[in-house]
Amino acid sequence: MAAGIGKNDLNHLYAIARRIEMGNKEPIRDVLVEQIFQYSQKIAEEVTKTNENKRMDWDNKLDDILTSRYLGFPIMLAMLGVVFWITIAGANVPSDLLASGFGWLEGKLTALFMWAGAPAWLHGILVLGLFRGVSWVVSVMLPPMAIFFPLFALLEDFGYLPRVAFNLDRLFKRAGGHGKQSLTMAMGFGCNAAGIVSCRIIESPRERMIAILTNNFVPCNGRWPTLILMSSLFMTAAVGTGESITVAALIVVGMVLFGIMMTLFVSWALSKTLLRGVPSHFTLELPPYRKPQVVRTFVRSVFDKTLFVLKRAVITAAPAGVITWLLANITVGEQSMLAHAVNWLQPFGHAIGLDGYILMAFILGLPANEIVVPILIMAYMASGAMLELEDLSALKALFLEHGWTWLTALNVMLFSLLHYPCGTTLYTIAKETKSAKWTVLAALIPLSIAIVVCFVVTQIVRYFGWVA
Template sequence: MDREDILRAKDESLARLRGIYGESAETVIADKRYGFIGDVLKDVLSKPKVEKVTWSDRIDRVVLNRWLGIPIFLLVMWLVFQIVTPQFDVGTSFSIAEPMMGWVEEGLGWLAEQASGIEGWFGALVVDGIIGGVGSVIIFVPIIFLLFFFLSLLEDCGYMARVAFVTDRILRRVGLHGRSAMPMLLGFGCNIPGIMACRTIENRRDRMTTMLVNPFMSCGARLPIYLMLVGTFFAAHQGTMIFGLYVIGILVAIGMAWLFRGTLFKGEAAPFVMELPPYRVPRLAEALLHMWERGKWFLIRAGTIIFVIVIVIWALDYNGWLEPIGKAIAPIFAPCGFGEWQPAVGI
């Protein structure tokens, strides 16, 4: 029997196992291995007649259910976005970020009033450039920090580890496994830590694929853009629309992972085995610390870029160069409905 016959027999055996058990060969082998271990332990290990069922076990029966796991995860994330995202121009809202954004806006207004006495180009730079430009982004910082806070709560309570488990079945269909879920979830906060977290993935093909699709996860820097667009076109359902944009990013990432694993990084996904930690009550201090660390990272990385771009745009506008540049590039965006120079410059 030559090499091709062996590989063909292997593929046929794997397909037969999948047809019989409805699972991948790695999962079947792991189940059988642990089943054998369990049978051996029954003969050599004495246990109490009534085994204690913990609260973690009871919760996992629902959260890790084959059919309910993914819907529960989507529901949890939808609730987070509903709580975090303010419903601008809508009479009812239960977003806890809205009053915080009001405080930031009042503070920026006070700063602009104090700086209004500065004359000349420097006063225009401070009021119109720094406070007006950077402030339009700073006002969304409470939403970003709150999103990091709730993600930290979910991580500290042990739920995020369950997310890796329940998403393993879907990710395995595109050539990845549950270990790729955590770096992708970290991408919600910032893609850079998400890509750095891929170092924990041992298999090179899985690691490279996860790194390449991580930028499709909507990071915190994109949230202000989402909020402005959704607030303009979908004011009555902003939380749901923001959630939908994040889901679209996840679906695109999964689709690209399938494409990469079928072209650039061919091969079967590595087996995935993980130990689920017990649920615990998250500590507020730890959640706040994680929120601050991730939020500070965003402010330093994104804030620096935003500050430089705002200064450049202000300088072009102050010297009368911005409008001619906008009119020159506006025809490029006219087919998209942005024929005026202002939106062309904004894009």
């Protein structure tokens, strides 16, 4: 008999084997890990002394609630709802102020160009293209990001996000993926490229590939502003002003849930088709709860996430604004290049509840999801809409002038949630997989799903006459 192993230990191991032999449905690995943990805890209790008046073990008590089979998911959804509610409620006013300020500054720049006798094409490129694109990126994106990212960082600092991964772990196992996919998906909420890199923690190549191909279905920081903006402008018309923020927050939560559902569904489909295999297991050790360092977390999230994302958006929006203006002002025949492209895309766009301008915005927005809405705004304004965008209500008026309904906004949200990854993420996928085949599939799979979902939703709504 080996040193350190007594008769009682062998009897204990024999009892475990009997449990498995008698048809216990628990995986043998889970049973062994559970027994090892309980045995280690027993040893710790025997060799350590604690004060009888010690404070309550809050970690265990909180975990009993936050990771509960019955309360874990409702609490998770409630926390997401509160974060979105605060974001939407707090972002409207500063967005309006920034839009008004940039609108005033655009007028002054226009007056300056006229005073200097600058040619119209130079004013168009620099003011109507470059400045307008950058200003709308800042006014639409900065306020919600400046609120959302610090709140999300506080939950991470507190130690709650690993509990979210723990709650989702068993769902990913049932979907044929790896439990660690819940962690990589959580990383995707910040940036899908970072989520792709984090898939390295999954040892199995098959399950790592599943995690890479499905990470795009959770909204990254570039898509949060689009979801929040569309929900705020169009999806709350049927309720009163006081309830609109709550409804908008619930709709964004619903979008997140739908993205998670698509992640699980596509993971299951891939595990049964292209990436068949036996799922592996892992043990997730939950870190202790920590008192959030509010000031430090706020500053870190502003500089590491908000300003980083805004900088990337501005860098990509500047040339995109110029390209959009050029496409709208260079004519081929009697129409601009933008009009030709929009007219060609219009029938397909109408079939899936969008239009040619929206599809062009998503195509030109491939470098970064952050610039899709600003490109769309510039494309609409370049097409002849004589409207000064001074606040979000003016932005809604611009969309309504181009035939938008609540169905259009819903499809923009769905397409933004589900369509192909941004250029940065696709480049990251190519570097991680070292395969052109999987990189192309990483773009085509979500794009196909986005088209199908928007088409089905549009046809159902039109069939029942729920929209004019």
